[in-house]
Amino acid sequence: MAAGKLYIGRRVRELRISNDATQVQFAERLGISVSYLNQIESNQRPVSAAVLLALADKFKIDLSDLSGGENDRLLSALAEALTDPLFSAYGANLQELKLVAQNAPGIAHALIAAHQAYRHNSERLASIDDTLGRVTAAVEQTPYEEVRDYFHFMDNYIHEIDMMAEKLAAEIGIGEQDSYTVLSSHLENAFKVHISRTADNEDLIRSFDEARRVLTLSPYLTQPTRDFQIALQIAQLAAGPGIDRLLAAANFRTGQATEICRIGLHNYFAGALILPYRRFKQAAREVRHDLDLLSVKFGASLEQVCHRLSTLQRPGDKGIPIFFARIDRAGNITKRHSAAKLQFARFGAACPLWNAHRAFEAPGQIIRQLAETPDGAQYLCVATQITKGGHGFQAPRQHYALALGCEISYADHFVYADNMEIRNRAAFDPIGISCRICERTDCAARAVPPYKSQLVIEHHKRGRLPYRIG
Structure with a gap:
């Protein structure tokens, strides 16, 4: 490449x-x-x-x-915004977009925010629902989207929190005994918090009674979820001042966004405490990013392992740049991050040719794929299906596909590349980012026409699609 x-x-x-x-x-x-x-x-x-x-x-x-990173993410978001027909009269080539992203990132962020507000307003007007006329709600980012973009443009790595969690992990002996023993002992000794596993409300995963200093956990939690919830409680009690500083600097528009981000930062601390940066990064290298082995070694779930791999972006000590996403059965991307060149679309579903969708057909298996995007970039893609919830026969269960991968130049660092024809271009499946911005003209899996493309309608001919893309 x-x-x-x-x-x-x-x-x-x-x-x-x-x-x-x-x-x-x-x-x-x-x-x-x-x-x-x-x-x-x-x-x-x-x-x-x-x-x-x-x-x-x-x-x-x-x-x-000095390369990739935020510029790639910003460039991808900017390019996607400019595919909107709103900008059809203002064509910008890749070099112009790079100049804006690299030299005027503030302007790029402002344009992306303005486009997002325009989309929200258009969607509200199109739906003609009872919120019509409440302009502020129609044009602003939702608090959730604002927090999503915060982590996205922070490279999904929060240095102050990560260092704090790694330091605490070393102090209390994470990795020397099983995580539950270490975490519960620290919670008891440092914060005088007792753990109870007799829940009055089975719908609650966790509940903290500050006055009684009791953390109540559902007795049906899996071991990785139980340990994560204890680590989360430690985060709430130990990382408050550092998180307050980060939230003040983030300058979110609403208190709701601030509190959503606080949850995200607590979760980040918990993950970094259970999977300390340098130990986890070294282990990932040693086992060539074998997800099952990492899960067993650290007593973590597959999702926790995948998510942590996506945060290994410490300056001067970076891990392999990967992309990671969690996708539900409807194709919604509920978690996303990419330290690789591939960037997920901010709007719309993921490409139907991506192997992530096939994971639902083979629960418990690792699905591998060699893929190539329209720009010629090639990737090793790995996907697996997980199930969450389900404590009891009648309890609801959520099914997700976890997808991660890397640019093909890093494939040798992954056990999943073994026996794959990474030198054979014919072995790579053509995928896109999403149909609305994909430039492929001959894809039978296309769901909607691409923006900024002329459609040729021929009533006496029919190919794979009912139109040709001019």
Whole structure:
């Protein structure tokens, strides 16, 4: 897979300013001319391999921090917004989008937010429901969407919380005994909280009585869920000040968004406590990201393992960049994150050709796929189905597909690539991001026509689709 040219002018300029260097001083340390540095900072020229190596050598930075990451996510979200027919008269090529994402990220975020507000307003008007006329509710992001975007553009890695959880894990001995013993002992010794497993209300997974200092857990919880809920209680009691600082800095528009994010940060702490960053990252490398082995080694669920793999983005100590999603039977993506080039669509369902959908047909099995997106990028994709709930014959159960993967250049780090024809391009299935923004013209699985495309209707001919995409 060919590497694209790297335009990182804003990041180079920020690095120079953070080191209190003039362009003359900075260029001298890199061994390049001032005019070349000026062209790099203004994104008139890409950085060369020699300059990248000089940046790593002279300023001790991780090269992976200079490429991909937030720019890829922002570029993907911006490109998807501009596929809307609203912008049909304003075509922008990929290079123009990159310049905006890299040099004016604030403008890009503002445009994405404006487009999202426009979509909400249009959907409300189209439904003609009883909320028509309440403009504020119609045009703003929902609190849930605002929090989703917060984690998305934070790279799904919250450094302060992750470091705090890892430090506590080392102090209390996570990994030295079974997690339940360690976590329950710490909860009792540090916070005087007793655990009860006799629930009065079977619909509650957990309940904390602050006055009595009792954490009540459902007696029907699986071991990974039980341990996670104890870790979550520790997060609520131990991580408050740090989480308060993060929430203040996030500056959410509503109190509801703030509290939703607080839940997310508590959950993040709990996951990072049970699966400490460096131990988990090292173990993932050793077992080549075998999900079952990681689950057994850490006493965690498959979902907890997959989610944690998606957060291994610590500056200077990153894991393999993967994408991760949780999908319900209707095709809704209920969790999503991508540290890889592949970015999930913000609107609409996932591509029907993606192997995630086949996981529901084979519960308990690992489904593998080699896939290629329209831009030529190739991926190793892994999916499996899980069931949640179901404590008793009449209890409702939720079925999800967990999907994760990596760019094919990292496939050797995954046990799931074994015996697959990763060097054979014919072995790769063509997939897209979602039908509404996919540019493939000959896909029989297409659900809706792509935006910004002319449809050719021929009443006397019929191919795979009732129209041709012009």
